[in-house]
Amino acid sequence: MRVTVIDYKAGNLASVLKALRHLGAEPEVTDSDLAVIARAERIVLPGVGHFAATARLDATGITAAVREVIACGIPFLGICVGMQWLFAGSTEAPDQPGLAAFPESCARFPEGSEKVPHVGWNSLAVAPNSRLLSGVASGEFVYFTHSYRAPVIASTAATTTYIEPFSAAVEKGNIFGTQFHPEKSGTTGLQILSNFLAIAKESAC
Amino acid sequence: MLTKRIIACLDVRDGRVVKGVQFVDIVDAGDPAELAARHAREGADEIVLLDITATHEGRKTLLDTVRRAANELFVPFCVGGGIRTAHDAEHVFNAGADKVSVNSAAIANPALISDIGRSFGAQAVVVAIDARRDPAAADPVRDAQVLIAGGRKVTGRRVVEWAREAEQRGAGEILLTSMDADGTRAGFDCELTAAVSQAVSIPVIASGGAGTVAHFTDVFTRGCADAALAASIFHFGVSSARSLKQELEQAGIPVRLPC
Numbered sequence: 001m002r003v004t005v006i007d008y009k010a011g012n013l014a015s016v017l018k019a020l021r022h023l024g025a026e027p028e029v030t031d032s033d034l035a036v037i038a039r040a041e042r043i044v045l046p047g048v049g050h051f052a053a054t055a056r057l058d059a060t061g062i063t064a065a066v067r068e069v070i071a072c073g074i075p076f077l078g079i080c081v082g083m084q085w086l087f088a089g090s091t092e093a094p095d096q097p098g099l100a101a102f103p104e105s106c107a108r109f110p111e112g113s114e115k116v117p118h119v120g121w122n123s124l125a126v127a128p129n130s131r132l133l134s135g136v137a138s139g140e141f142v143y144f145t146h147s148y149r150a151p152v153i154a155s156t157a158a159t160t161t162y163i164e165p166f167s168a169a170v171e172k173g174n175i176f177g178t179q180f181h182p183e184k185s186g187t188t189g190l191q192i193l194s195n196f197l198a199i200a201k202e203s204a205c
Numbered sequence: 206m207l208t209k210r211i212i213a214c215l216d217v218r219d220g221r222v223v224k225g226v227q228f229v230d231i232v233d234a235g236d237p238a239e240l241a242a243r244h245a246r247e248g249a250d251e252i253v254l255l256d257i258t259a260t261h262e263g264r265k266t267l268l269d270t271v272r273r274a275a276n277e278l279f280v281p282f283c284v285g286g287g288i289r290t291a292h293d294a295e296h297v298f299n300a301g302a303d304k305v306s307v308n309s310a311a312i313a314n315p316a317l318i319s320d321i322g323r324s325f326g327a328q329a330v331v332v333a334i335d336a337r338r339d340p341a342a343a344d345p346v347r348d349a350q351v352l353i354a355g356g357r358k359v360t361g362r363r364v365v366e367w368a369r370e371a372e373q374r375g376a377g378e379i380l381l382t383s384m385d386a387d388g389t390r391a392g393f394d395c396e397l398t399a400a401v402s403q404a405v406s407i408p409v410i411a412s413g414g415a416g417t418v419a420h421f422t423d424v425f426t427r428g429c430a431d432a433a434l435a436a437s438i439f440h441f442g443v444s445s446a447r448s449l450k451q452e453l454e455q456a457g458i459p460v461r462l463p464c
Contacts, residue, residue: 011326049326121461141461145328
């Protein structure tokens with residue numbers, strides 16, 4: 001299974017690559033090679049850190065290239081900030097647009113009695129018929145570390161509640177995202193990555 | 206519901222896991238990669254590897270140890286000990302760590318916290334604080350002394366003000382060790398943990414003193430800890446993380462189960 005992993009110089013790719021290899025995939029990493037994106041069979045956009053770091057995707061032409069291959073049905077998985085990037089934007093970096101595959105925006109958890117960031121293992125409430133979360137039951141735990149979150153929308157594949165419910169995973173056609181880190185979420189996380197790797201390109205162009 | 210994390214800690218010297226009592230009387234407890242994998246299998250929510258090697262040769266062994274341990278770990282993995290620069294941190298991340306913990310070097314150069322955070326994200330920077338109550342201070346707990354060099358050297362910093370500064374400089378978590386409680390198996394210092402946890406918005410990992418399940422219940426309730434570290438209670442087969450968590454669940458503490 002070939003998988004293209006986008007490096008946008010925001011954090012650490014080692015864990016994602018390790019998990020993908022463990023599942024038998026052959027990850028190919030690129031930070032700016034548009035030809036690699038164009039021939040990708042599936043794409044993972046990892047990410048920890050600041051939403052502003054996604055500006056590099058625009059500057060390198062990756063954003064436009066990704067938009068094109070997604071339109072052709074290439075499966076795409078955004079993780080953490082990589083999932084938030086699928087939305088229109090985030091209050092973390094108001095001037096930086098996301099891909100806008102989902103028209104809503106991400107915002108910081110409200111201040112209150114709970115700590116922000118949300119760090120640790122929290123449970124999923126899984127929507128029916130999710131391909132990404134196939135075989136994952138509601139109540140299973142995954143690992144989060146974030147201060148900004150996406151709202152619950154029509155394409156939410158799983159919600160998690162911290163202060164209030166938010167999108168832990170989204171899914172629309174060939175576009176997938178997880179706010180949590182499947183590569184750090186034990187056997188549940190590996191199951192989710194394995195589900196993603198099993199999803200093939202659908203349309204022909 | 207966000208659960209309380211049980212973190213297995215491996216103190217590593219020259220490539221072997223060791224455990225001391227109040228930083229002395231060190232005994233061999235096994236191979237780090239093997240033990241890390243075992244703890245993850247047995248339900249630990251996270252693994253911390255603290256390198257207490259002093260020598261240059263030993264430090265090269267560390268990266269190899271991290272690589273071996275990381276290879277089979279799919280839970281968060283934090284590595285600390287001897288990380289002085291963002292460059293040192295980069296090597297440890299490249300070897301497969303998800304987080305690094307910095308202690309003495311952050312005291313000497315607090316900008317190190319933001320330096321590492323800038324490249325790898327705040328979530329990847331754990332500031333480890335070794336603290337000892339100061340009976341001479343107006344508030345012996347909030348003004349507990351911060352020590353470095355494995356608890357041998359007083360820094361002049363006070364625990365709550367240093368934890369706040371670390372947070373403000375971009376630390377993602379605080380790993381707080383009570384030097385009074387460490388190795389005693391007589392319980393965590395819950396007052397110390399609560400004072401720090403309530404002073405910051407980032408998670409606080411309590412360390413030092415774990416001996417019974419009730420000690421964990423205590424530090425998660427009275428101590429306001431977000432996570433707790435344990436080493437010796439696992440290594441010698443006293444308990445596994447899973448059985449610890451099953452007992453915590455019965456006591457009403459939210460934990461990741463089944464795991």
